[in-house]
Amino acid sequence: MKARPHPAASPPASPASGEARVIGKPLPKVDAATKVTGRAVYADDMLPARTLHCRILRSPHPHARVLSIDTAAAKRIPGVVAVITGADLPVKFGILPVTQDERALEHEKVRYVGDPIAAVAATEEEIAAAACDAIAVEYEVLEPVMSIEAALVQPKDERIQDYGGPNNVHKLVSLEFGDVEAAFAQAAHVREDVFFFQGNTHLPMEQHSAVASYVDGRVTLWSSTQVVHYVHRALAKVLELPMHRIRVIGAAHGGGFGGKTDPFAHEIVVAKLAMLTGRPVKCTLTREEVFYAHRGRHPVLMWVKTGVTADGRIAAMHFRSALDGGAYGSYGVASTFYTGALQTVTYDIPAYKFEGCRVFTNKPPCGPKRGHGTPQPRFALELHLEKIAHDLGIDPVDLKRRNFVKPNSRTVNWLRVTSCGLEECSELVLKASGYRDRQKRPGHGMGFAISSYLSGAGTAIYWNDMPHSEVQIKVDRGGVTAYCGAMDIGQGSDSVLAAIVAEELGLQPSDVRLVTADTDTTPIDLGSYSSRVTFMAGNAALEAARKMRAMLVEAVEAAGRKYEEVPFEEASVLAEARFGTLTSAGSYTPPKIAGPYKGSGVGPSPAYSYSACVVDLDADARTGLVHVNKVWIAHDVGRAINPLLVEGQVEGSVYMGLGEALMEEQVFRKGLHKWPSMLEYKSPTFLDTPEIQTFIVETVDREGPYGAKEAGQGPLLPVPPAVCAAVHDALGVWIDEIPVTPEKVVEALRRKEKGEPARYGPPRFPDIPFPPAIKVEPPPKDLNGRLAHQEGTY
Amino acid sequence: MKNELTRDVERVVLALDVNGERRELLVPVHKTLLEVLREDMLLTGTKHGCELGECGTCTVLIDGKPELSCLLLPIQIEGRAITTVEGLAHGSDLHPLQQAFAELGAAQCGYCTPGILLSARSLLDENLRPTRDEIREALAGNLCRCTGYTKILEAVELAASRMK
Numbered sequence: 001m002k003a004r005p006h007p008a009a010s011p012p013a014s015p016a017s018g019e020a021r022v023i024g025k026p027l028p029k030v031d032a033a034t035k036v037t038g039r040a041v042y043a044d045d046m047l048p049a050r051t052l053h054c055r056i057l058r059s060p061h062p063h064a065r066v067l068s069i070d071t072a073a074a075k076r077i078p079g080v081v082a083v084i085t086g087a088d089l090p091v092k093f094g095i096l097p098v099t100q101d102e103r104a105l106e107h108e109k110v111r112y113v114g115d116p117i118a119a120v121a122a123t124e125e126e127i128a129a130a131a132c133d134a135i136a137v138e139y140e141v142l143e144p145v146m147s148i149e150a151a152l153v154q155p156k157d158e159r160i161q162d163y164g165g166p167n168n169v170h171k172l173v174s175l176e177f178g179d180v181e182a183a184f185a186q187a188a189h190v191r192e193d194v195f196f197f198q199g200n201t202h203l204p205m206e207q208h209s210a211v212a213s214y215v216d217g218r219v220t221l222w223s224s225t226q227v228v229h230y231v232h233r234a235l236a237k238v239l240e241l242p243m244h245r246i247r248v249i250g251a252a253h254g255g256g257f258g259g260k261t262d263p264f265a266h267e268i269v270v271a272k273l274a275m276l277t278g279r280p281v282k283c284t285l286t287r288e289e290v291f292y293a294h295r296g297r298h299p300v301l302m303w304v305k306t307g308v309t310a311d312g313r314i315a316a317m318h319f320r321s322a323l324d325g326g327a328y329g330s331y332g333v334a335s336t337f338y339t340g341a342l343q344t345v346t347y348d349i350p351a352y353k354f355e356g357c358r359v360f361t362n363k364p365p366c367g368p369k370r371g372h373g374t375p376q377p378r379f380a381l382e383l384h385l386e387k388i389a390h391d392l393g394i395d396p397v398d399l400k401r402r403n404f405v406k407p408n409s410r411t412v413n414w415l416r417v418t419s420c421g422l423e424e425c426s427e428l429v430l431k432a433s434g435y436r437d438r439q440k441r442p443g444h445g446m447g448f449a450i451s452s453y454l455s456g457a458g459t460a461i462y463w464n465d466m467p468h469s470e471v472q473i474k475v476d477r478g479g480v481t482a483y484c485g486a487m488d489i490g491q492g493s494d495s496v497l498a499a500i501v502a503e504e505l506g507l508q509p510s511d512v513r514l515v516t517a518d519t520d521t522t523p524i525d526l527g528s529y530s531s532r533v534t535f536m537a538g539n540a541a542l543e544a545a546r547k548m549r550a551m552l553v554e555a556v557e558a559a560g561r562k563y564e565e566v567p568f569e570e571a572s573v574l575a576e577a578r579f580g581t582l583t584s585a586g587s588y589t590p591p592k593i594a595g596p597y598k599g600s601g602v603g604p605s606p607a608y609s610y611s612a613c614v615v616d617l618d619a620d621a622r623t624g625l626v627h628v629n630k631v632w633i634a635h636d637v638g639r640a641i642n643p644l645l646v647e648g649q650v651e652g653s654v655y656m657g658l659g660e661a662l663m664e665e666q667v668f669r670k671g672l673h674k675w676p677s678m679l680e681y682k683s684p685t686f687l688d689t690p691e692i693q694t695f696i697v698e699t700v701d702r703e704g705p706y707g708a709k710e711a712g713q714g715p716l717l718p719v720p721p722a723v724c725a726a727v728h729d730a731l732g733v734w735i736d737e738i739p740v741t742p743e744k745v746v747e748a749l750r751r752k753e754k755g756e757p758a759r760y761g762p763p764r765f766p767d768i769p770f771p772p773a774i775k776v777e778p779p780p781k782d783l784n785g786r787l788a789h790q791e792g793t794y
Numbered sequence: 795m796k797n798e799l800t801r802d803v804e805r806v807v808l809a810l811d812v813n814g815e816r817r818e819l820l821v822p823v824h825k826t827l828l829e830v831l832r833e834d835m836l837l838t839g840t841k842h843g844c845e846l847g848e849c850g851t852c853t854v855l856i857d858g859k860p861e862l863s864c865l866l867l868p869i870q871i872e873g874r875a876i877t878t879v880e881g882l883a884h885g886s887d888l889h890p891l892q893q894a895f896a897e898l899g900a901a902q903c904g905y906c907t908p909g910i911l912l913s914a915r916s917l918l919d920e921n922l923r924p925t926r927d928e929i930r931e932a933l934a935g936n937l938c939r940c941t942g943y944t945k946i947l948e949a950v951e952l953a954a955s956r957m958k
Contacts, residue, residue: 032896035904036888036911038839038879045838205843205851205905205939254841254905255939287844490903490940644899648945652902655942678937679848686930689943 015503015706016549022503023706026644029495030509031488034252043209043224043251044284051211052081052121054270054283055128057135058292059110059117062144062362062671063160066107069118070136077134079127082276085118089272093234095262095367097462099329101161104238104268110139111160111327112364113671114292116265121273121281144362144671148301148322149766151359160327160360166769170325170358171336175599176773177412178351183316187307191391193384194303196737196762197376197720199324200664201296202369203683206254208293209284210267212274219271220247226256226489227263227527230461232519234263235271243519246271250517256489257656258368261529262295262330291676295367296666298335298358299324300376303765304384312392312399316351319343320765321377323358323366330367332358334461334602338373341603343381344411345452346422346610347403350778352412355770363668368529370656371453371713375720379738382449382721387734396725397435397448401426404450407699410779414595418607419699419709421636422450425612428634428695433614443618447725450612453714455638455704456532458590458604467587469536470523471544473501475552475582478569480505480512482544485525486537487517491712492645493533497541499641500705504545505552507568523585531710534641535606536588538705543586551575551582591703597776607701609709610636613654613718619730621749624742626662626727631719634695638709643696649711650694657719659684662739736761808868812837813881827871828852828863831878839879839908843937850936853909854878860913860935879908882915890953891915900949902940910936914950922958926951 015023034040071083086107094100105116118135122128143156151168164170184190210223219241225231228248236243253260266283273281285293303320321339325332340354371378385403389396405411407420430436430448438446460468472483482501488494494516498509515521525537553563555575563571576582594600613633619626631654640646663682667674675681700707720738728734733748736759744760752758804823809816812835821834828845831837831854840863843851847865854863855877882889888896891911901907910933917924917932924932929950930943938946 026899028896029899029901031904032899032901033888035901035907036892036895037883038837038908040904041838042841042905044842045832047833047836203939205849205903205937206841207843253903255903257939287846287848490905492899492902648899648902648941651942651944652940653942656939677846677848678844679846683937683939685935685937686933686943686947692942692944 016546020503022499022509023641024643027499027509027642029492029645030498030514031494040252042206042254043211043222046211046222046251046282048211048213048280051280051282052123052273052277053125053128054119054121054273054281055125055132056116056266056269056283057118057132059113059115061110061139061141062113063142064110064139065142066109066117067138067140069107071118073136074120074131074134077127077131079123080120080131081123082121082273083118083131084272084276089238089268091238091240093238093263094329095230095331095461096329096333098333101329104265112362114289114364115327119269119273121277146361146363146668148324148359151361152766152768160362164360168360170329170360171333172770173336173340173354173356173599174770174773175597175776176353177776178778180316180318180351180353183351184307187315188310189388189391190305190307191388192303192305193387194736194762194765195380195383197300197379198738199297199299199366199666200660201291201294201666202257202259203678203681204255204257204259207285207287207290208260208264208266210270211280211282212270213280214274214278218245218247219275220249221267221271222249222251223267224251224253224260226260226487226529228487228517228519229485229524229526231263231267235268238268239271247520250487253487253489256528257370258372258529259295261368261527264293287678288676291673291681292364294364294666295330297369298366298373298376300339301762301765302377302380304380306384306388308388312389312394312402314347314349314403317343317349318353319377320355321357322766322768324361325358326361326363326365328365330365331372332366335368335373337599337602339377341413342374342452343377344413345415345417345608346405346450348405349412353773357768357770362671370653371716372530374453375660375717378451378717379720382718383724383736386725397430400450412778413603414600414779415603416593418703419638419701420608420610421697421699422610422612424697425610425634425636426450428697429612429614429632432693433616433632435614443620443730445617445619445726445728445730447615447722447729449718449722449725450610451714451717452608452610453710453717454530454605455535455607455609455710456590456605457530458593458606459601460526467524467540467589468532469525469540470585470587471497471537471540472523472583472585473544473548475548475572476576478572480507481515482512482541483515483522484537484541485517485519485522486533487528489528491528491649492642493528493537495645496534496538496641500538500541501545504542504549505568506564531713534708534710535704538641538708539588540586542705544584547584547586548582551579551584555579595776595779597774606703607638607709609711609714611715611718613722615719615722615726617723617726617730619727619745621731624745626740626745628658628690628723630691630693632693633715634697635711635715636697636699636709637711638701638704639698639707640696641706641708646696646711647694650715651692653713653715654692654719655684655689657716658689658723660738661720661723665739732758734759734761806869809872810868810876811873812876813878821868823869826864827866827868830868831863837878837880841905841908850913851906851909853912853936855912855916858916858919860916877912879911882911889915890956891918891950894949894953898945898949898952900941900945906936906938910938910946918954918957922954924954
């Protein structure tokens with residue numbers, strides 16, 4: 001009697017129990033009590049007995065060959081237990097299979113100030129730091145490459161990396177969907193613009209930290225990471241150990257925003273030092289090191305040309321991007337594709353060409369930050385359309401709305417759009433803000449922008465056919481435990497898992513015990529990136545919970561009773577007696593919906609979220625200061641599993657978007673970060689952050705769990721362009737470069753007064769040797785219908 | 795241990811009043827209050843974001859006033875009342891601020907939360923009817939990267955309304 005019944009298929013929009021009791025309710029997070037009492041244990045809070053403290057020696061040069069490393073003096077310092085260099089960890093790693101270009105410690109060549117060279121484990125942190133100072137490194141200093149333009153020409157000394165090219169080009173992409181030239185020729189109006197989005201960093205409140213132990217031939221690593229699985233893979237590769245001898249556990253997480261999505265040197269270093277010393281080893285980065293660890297927003301220079309019909313319908317678009325990638329690959333190949341992928345997901349573009357270029361420079365590597373590669377083109381696209389509307393004398397909002405994509409459609413680059421709440425989102429913020437009826441007064445302006453983002457990347461970072469997320473549930477003697485590799489980084493993924501399991505079983509989230517983000521005890525989840533957890537882990541949890549529910553229901557009904565009328569403990573006893581150990585599992589694999597071309601793996605997502613936003617601000621023509629009064633934002637989340645947490649994600653995204661729009665900059669002088677401190681790297685405080693009014697739009701996506709999509713990244717995207725549109729509304733000048741600092745506003749006004757173009761921004765896009773475009777036929781018009789017939793999905 | 799003894803570190807005996815408990819410790823004189831709380835007293839609820847007095851994460855209360863524990867030497871505050879996040883709740887009963895932060899989702903990653911709770915407690919100890927701008931002013935030294943501050947403001951207001 002061990003057969004496990006499959007749950008009856010039911011639409012995901014409603015729980016198996018019928019009326020939702022948990023889903024859609026603004027419940028506190030399951031870990032709220034541990035967070036507000038200070039009991040949550042973050043990696044740096046751990047101090048196992050006999051812990052050694054690790055410090056890392058980092059390069060003072062942006063570009064240099066390492067001629068020799070002498071650690072003898074460091075090793076003699078009392079309290080120093082081990083010193084390692086790149087010779088101890090020579091195997092290269094990297095988050096993407098195509099760019100395995102990093103070493104935990106570099107013994108041949110350093111490529112940015114902060115590149116790790118050697119590491120010390122000592123009884124105290126001060127001793128480890130002193131020992132780092134005692135390590136003698138001989139360098140041959142090389143000419144650094146510090147800008148996109150410099151990376152495109154012949155380097156004075158040598159290239160930063162030995163792959164890619166020409167010169168310091170890392171990656172070139174060129175794709176064309178439909179006949180772009182023919183479409184431009186038909187257009188009534190064609191416009192070109194150039195934009196620049198400065199790089200910025202995540203600035204998590206918690207510095208990265210990791211603790212490793214080595215017992216009985218097995219490594220255990222506790223880390224402040226968003227992706228335990230990818231850290232697990234990198235450790236196995238570099239330490240040359242089978243994965244089953246390594247355990248990675250996500251400690252309580254003090255903020256990521258994409259900044260803890262790469263495997264990092266310190267994680268590998270503490271594991272190696274634990275293996276060598278037989279003692280626990282901890283490394284917590286200083287705040288300055290966090291700025292250099294980075295992996296944040298790429299600075300991106302963009303050129304966009306669009307042809308429109310006389311009534312403002314987009315006929316063709318050609319988009320070029322140049323990304324300043326820093327010294328290593330990181331997620332950069334994906335970032336490059338992302339700068340060109342999602343333009344078509346908000347606007348219907350019948351012919352589209354994208355050319356992207358990422359270069360290496362001698363700066364900390366850039367990677368994914370909230371919105372990964374898409375806030376920059378979103379900024380450019382929204383402002384560009386705003387300008388086209390002005391050219392045509394059409395209201396920018398009307399022009400954008402005329403071009404909105406429709407639900408259940410395919411874009412010209414083969415992206416599958418399912419639910420789409422663009423219209424509802426726009427209407428809500430326009431109405432609430434009074435945008436259309438705004439009264440003009442000097443220095444006051446309002447701006448409108450929209451955006452879209454993924455609910456998880458449709459393809460994994462490394463090619464495989466396995467599920468992206470898996471959940472197991474165990475029920476015994478009335479207790480429920482859910483196991484999932486998902487990592488709660490503060491966004492509330494644990495609460496989402498608990499809510500779904502509780503809803504299906506007829507419990508409350510607090511009744512569900514969770515075991516998450518532990519590679520030994522939990523099944524796989526790829527991690528907290530690309531806004532994937534609610535959709536993917538949520539669907540896996542839903543499947544597992546429905547299977548468990550089916551067993552419980554069958555056992556209760558076999559006893560001649562109804563599930564809803566039997567206390568859960570009793571139901572679990574009946575089911576355990578009937579089926580034996582009660583476990584169930586669910587998994588989620590995204591549908592294979594990528595288009596038939598190379599590079600189509602970046603962009604597809606099982607569902608896209610949509611946002612619209614209006615920013616209201618005052619800009620001072622004398623000082624250039626911009627004061628944001630209020631932001632209205634509407635976000636199509638599909639279905640809010642917990643509206644309280646959705647609002648929190650939306651508000652946090654708007655705040656971070658304002659920081660990027662107005663003040664945050666990761667910039668360098670002679671290889672050094674200009675302001676690697678939390679005081680000088682300006683971020684919005686309580687006093688700088690305006691009132692944010694959030695509207696949740698529920699389009700109930702047919703493939704999301706209960707219809708849910710994403711909330712954590714998309715709402716950042718419309719904020720920077722809405723700020724710039726509002727500045728233009730206020731002062732009549734275009735600031736085509738993020739952040740909008742007072743200097744730029746004043747300079748643009750000065751140019752306007754002199755009769756020059758009333759604009760501050762990059763003058764031109766550089767000449768880049770893009771290869772001939774890969775020409776891709778747009779999908780046939782009836783594709784969705786045909787796929788629905790073939791695959792049971794569309 | 796031998797290695798430890800070879801180092802020339804001056805140590806002092808401290809008597810600290812933390813969360814109403816008097817504790818005597820022998821610690822290196824140069825250690826900050828933050829370090830002593832976390833490393834010598836294992837009160838890891840107090841977090842750190844910069845250790846330079848810039849982010850407010852390590853805020854504790856000294857005689858009820860918010861101070862940055864990363865910039866204080868314990869020897870400066872001997873005999874004064876130190877309150878950390880561990881001292882906010884009464885037994886198992888959360889402080890109204892903690893309760894409100896939990897209910898309204900004012901803690902996301904939770905890392906800045908202890909410091910913000912203590913700054914807010916200091917405000918509400920003096921003023922149970924703060925305006926939103928007064929709350930913003932009182933908390934302006936505490937950075938948070940997750941919440942956009944909105945839910946924190948709402949939680950402080952909710953706690954204040956319940957404490958009246």
